Amino acid sequence: MSADLLEIDELGCSLPVRGEWRAVLDGVSMSVGAGRTVGIVGESGSGKSMLTRTVLGLAPAGARVTGSVRLAGEDITSPGPAVQRRLLGARIAVVFQDPMTALNPVVRIGRQLTEPMRFHLGLDRAAARARAADLLAKVGVPDPDQQLRQYPHQLSGGMRQRVTIAAALSCDPEILFADEATTALDVTVQKQILDLLTEVQRDRDMALVLISHDLGVIAGRTDDVFVMYGGRLVERAPTEVFFTRHRHRYSAALVDSIVRRDHPRHGEFRTIPGRPPVPGTVAGCPFAPRCPAAGDECRESAPPLHQDTGDARLAHRCLHPVNGDPA
Ligand SMILES: Nc1ncnc2c1ncn2[C@@H]1O[C@H](COP(=O)(O)OP(=O)(O)OP(=O)(O)O)[C@@H](O)[C@H]1O
Ligand SMILES: [Mg+2]
Numbered sequence: 001m002s003a004d005l006l007e008i009d010e011l012g013c014s015l016p017v018r019g020e021w022r023a024v025l026d027g028v029s030m031s032v033g034a035g036r037t038v039g040i041v042g043e044s045g046s047g048k049s050m051l052t053r054t055v056l057g058l059a060p061a062g063a064r065v066t067g068s069v070r071l072a073g074e075d076i077t078s079p080g081p082a083v084q085r086r087l088l089g090a091r092i093a094v095v096f097q098d099p100m101t102a103l104n105p106v107v108r109i110g111r112q113l114t115e116p117m118r119f120h121l122g123l124d125r126a127a128a129r130a131r132a133a134d135l136l137a138k139v140g141v142p143d144p145d146q147q148l149r150q151y152p153h154q155l156s157g158g159m160r161q162r163v164t165i166a167a168a169l170s171c172d173p174e175i176l177f178a179d180e181a182t183t184a185l186d187v188t189v190q191k192q193i194l195d196l197l198t199e200v201q202r203d204r205d206m207a208l209v210l211i212s213h214d215l216g217v218i219a220g221r222t223d224d225v226f227v228m229y230g231g232r233l234v235e236r237a238p239t240e241v242f243f244t245r246h247r248h249r250y251s252a253a254l255v256d257s258i259v260r261r262d263h264p265r266h267g268e269f270r271t272i273p274g275r276p277p278v279p280g281t282v283a284g285c286p287f288a289p290r291c292p293a294a295g296d297e298c299r300e301s302a303p304p305l306h307q308d309t310g311d312a313r314l315a316h317r318c319l320h321p322v323n324g325d326p327a
Contacts, residue, residue: 095179226239246323
C-alpha cells in the first residue's frame with residue numbers, strides 16, 4: 001500500500017496554562033500526497049499555526065505532543081535536534097507570515113540563503129551564491145546580486161518575504177507549508193507569489209500546504225480543504241466538494257460568508273456572529289455556541305470524526321450536518 005507523503009494521525013498538542021494542560025490541538029488527522037496542494041482554513045486562533053509548528057517539530061517549549069507525524073513513512077513526531085537539522089529546510093520547509101521571524105537580523109541575506117544549500121545540498125560557495133541569486137530573481141527580487149549583500153532591515157517587508165520564500169525553496173523541499181505567507185503583501189504581489197509557488201509545486205512535484213483566511217485563494221489553488229476550528233479538524237474534503245457539499249455547520253457558515261462577499265479582515269468572518277473559542281476550553285463541539293442547529297448533545301462531548309464510507313478524503317465532526325443525510 002502506498003502511503004501519502006505526509007501523514008498526520010491524531011495529532012495533539014497541549015500547553016501548560018496556569019498550572020493546567022490546555023489542548024491547543026486535539027485529534028487532528030490528515031494526509032497530503034506528493035505533489036498535491038491542500039488548504040487549511042479557519043478563523044484566527046483555530047490552531048492553524050500551532051498545527052504547522054507541531055508538524056514541523058516547532059511546538060512551543062514545554063508542549064506535550066501526542067499522536068504521530070510521518071514523512072514518507074518516517075516517524076518525525078517531536079524530532080530531536082539531529083533529525084530536525086536534517087529535515088527542516090531540506091525536505092520540509094515553511095514560510096510564516098512575518099519574515100523577520102525567519103531571518104536573522106545581523107546576518108547578510110547572502111549568507112542566510114547560501115548556508116542551508118551548502119549544508120544540505122553540498123554546494124560550494126560560488127555555486128550556492130549563483131543559485132541564491134537565481135532564486136531571488138525567480139521570486140521577483142530586482143538586482144539579486146546587490147540584495148545578497150544586504151541585511152534584512154535594508155529590505156522592504158515585501159522583499160523580505162520574497163527572500164524567505166526563496167530560502168524555503170532553496171533546498172528543493174518535498175513539502176512546503178505556507179502559513180499566511182502572502183497575507184501581509186498587497187494583492188498583486190500576493191498573486192505573483194502564489195503563482196510562483198504553484199509553478200514550483202508543479203515543476204518539482206512538491207506538496208504545498210496553503211494556510212489562508214482567504215477562501216478565494218483556497219478555492220482556486222487547492223486539491224483538498226481541511227477546516228480547523230477550536231484546535232480540531234472539523235471537516236476535510238476535496239476542494240470542489242467542500243465548496244458545494246460541505247457537511248459541517250461551521251464550513252457552511254464559512255462558505256456562506258464568501259457568498260455574501262463579506263471578505264474576512266484580520267481573520268474574522270464577520271457574518272458569523274460570536275467569536276471562536278480558545279482551543280482546549282470547550283467540552284463539546286467548539287462551534288456549538290455559535291451554531292444555529294446545536295442541541296444539548298453537541299455541548300456534552302466532542303462529536304467523533306464521521307468518515308465517509310466511500311471516500312477516505314471526506315470526513316467531518318458534526319452531529320447536525322448540512323447537505324445530505326444526517327451523519
Ligand atoms: N505559547 C502558547 N501558550 C498557550 N496558548 C497558545 C500559545 N500559542 C498559541 N496559543 C493558543 O493556541 C491557539 C491557536 O493559535 P494559532 O496561532 O495556531 O491560531 P491560528 O489559527 O494560526 O490563528 P491566525 O489565523 O490568527 O494565525 C490560540 O487560542 C492561542 O491563544
Ligand atoms: Mg496563524
